[in-house]
Amino acid sequence: MQVPERIRSISPPFMDALIARSKALRRDGADVISLGQGVPGFAPVEAAIDSARQSLSDPATHVYGADAGLLSLRQALSERLKKQSGMKVDPKREMLITAGANYGFLLTLLTLLEPGDKVLLPSPFYFDHETSIRIVGAVPVEVPLREDTGFQLTLADLEPHLKTRPRALVMVSPNNPTGAVYDPREMREIARALASRDVTIITDETYQHFTYEGAEHFSLGSLAEARSHVITIGSFSKTYSLTGWRVGYLISDADYLQQALKVQDSMMVCTPIVSQMAALGALGTPAEELARRREMLAERRRLLIDRLASIQALAWRPTQGAYFALVSVQGCTDSVALARDLLERVHLAVVPGSVFGQTGEGYLRLSYGSVDLDQLDEACRRLAQYFETIRA
């Protein structure tokens, strides 16, 4: 079948290959530990499952709903966002419930971009963002960030690229894969500067719930003056451990949202109602339960900081968000080969930095989301064994 080059040239999803090989090794009896996939590794919050279960006896669950999503969910979510990040959103005109943040991102690009438009992508980046930009025929422009500044994004990083007249900037905070939580003062400056050049900021806040050591998530959409140039994308996947239910949201000004609804209608009509009901239930989860989960992740993060410090070949400058450590590896020039070798020899699944863009080469991403403390401890023991005996 004839397939355009812009699709053919995209590499097959790395995570699929990693998961398939891990499964094959497990089938052969290997005890594979995964620090690979970026999932939170907790059971779904109970309130979500109860709400989904109850909705099954309601005929409305089994038919199409409004393109923008259930109004009850939009209302509850806008209340939650107001409390949480001071964002004032009109649930009837400025919010759309999407089938996850990834879908929300592609929907955003389809609505926003002309083929050939340039999109600034701070690097290392979340690989699906780059893929989506290519799928719509736009051009990703890598903006390299530096480890010695904690992979923070600054206006100075963006300035050299503004002459190329980009249409949009993708901002992810807390970040995948670096774990960086961007400085609100710098975000404000960036918003001001980009609005004056008519560049739209697409902010992906999938990990907003996961910050540590006093770092706080800041939503650019909470700035009234920035709203005309900001599109906010969020997700229920990570905060509530609902990755398989595929629910997220998009917030923008009312005019843009009207346009996005045309794309939504032709691709999805609406996000599955049973999943929206799960999301509505999830919003009722007690704050203490979410805090308990975050504290468990914070504990894993502390263990990882401690263990990595004693492995000479590895260095991590701890960042304050999500559940990722982007760890630099002494002398590594081929992180894909290294990740494969780690999986084969010590049965440890990690993600090579190069899948997050050129700036990621020489790094490995370790996700501490889905392992308990004992597994994380064992994973670090294997890292030490690999780098101190096998690789040495």
Ligand SMILES: Cc1ncc(COP(=O)(O)O)c(C=O)c1O
């Ligand atoms: C930055 C970022 N955005 C979006 C997603 C996907 O979220 P969802 O499950 O809501 O599509 C991920 C998943 O890893 C992610 O890291």
